[in-house]
Amino acid sequence: MISEPPRASISRRLLMILAWFFDTSSRLYALVEDIRSPSFSGSYEPQLYALALAYLFQVIVEVIWIINGLGQQADANRVAIHDERVADAEEGVFINNEKPQARQRSTGIHKTSDEAELQEFIPLYVVGCLCQGTWAMSWLSKNYALCRLFLTISAVTQLYAIFAILNGSRNRGLPHRNIAIHLITKSRAAMAMLLLWKTWGTDEKLPSPSPTQQINNLSFLLIFAMSSGPDPTITVEGNKR
Secondary structure (H helix, E strand, C coil), X not given: CCCCCHHHHHHHHHHHHHHHHHHHHHHHHHHHHHHHCCCCCCCCCCCHHHHHHHHHHHHHHHHHHHHHHHHHHHHHHHHHHHHHXXXXXXXXXXXXXXXXXXXXXXXXXCCXXXXXXXXXXXXXXXXXXXXXXXXXXXXXXXXXXXXXXXXXXXXXXXXXXXXXXXXXXXXXXXXXXXXXXXXXXXXXHHHHHHHHHHHHHHHCCCCCCXXXXXXXHHHHHHHHHHCCCCCHHHHHHHHHC
């Protein structure tokens, strides 16, 4: 048997691509509109161009991941179909009046741990895309309560993926497997926190922080990140919370 029917896998990846397109286009439109005509001027909101750079990095990583994933899935489907044909050809063949065992298929019945992590991650990725895309629509309509709700859901799903699926807290160094998924989950969690920060800025009427305060905050963040252990991105996420 094939570990997953090709049609089911293709449908899942198609849903992932549609969610990615909705999220990417919605957030791009919202960020461009904010740069062209800011809806408000918050004292403690993230710098707009910093958000744009984070968005660009995330899009590049996700495009590479999606393209590579589609290529690997196509190769896996071809191998699986070939294995099925080989097994069907061997079935019913007798050698020395004995029926040989069917050849073990190259795809195997058991999924590798990488494949299992990927299949668990895709639904969370779709949820994150839908939530951040809906944030953009809510932001443009100035419904900030909905903005906070969807960003919170997005952050929770990505942090769950980091710690429950990818076992981020158990890493004894930078990840060596599913590196793209690690980058995507952490960048999406970071983006959710930055957008939450931006949304919270609509309620803040405090004066802007002084350059000294900004330098102090940056220094402490870098110190915490460098002292967090072998995978510093985990603590960067925690500090943003």
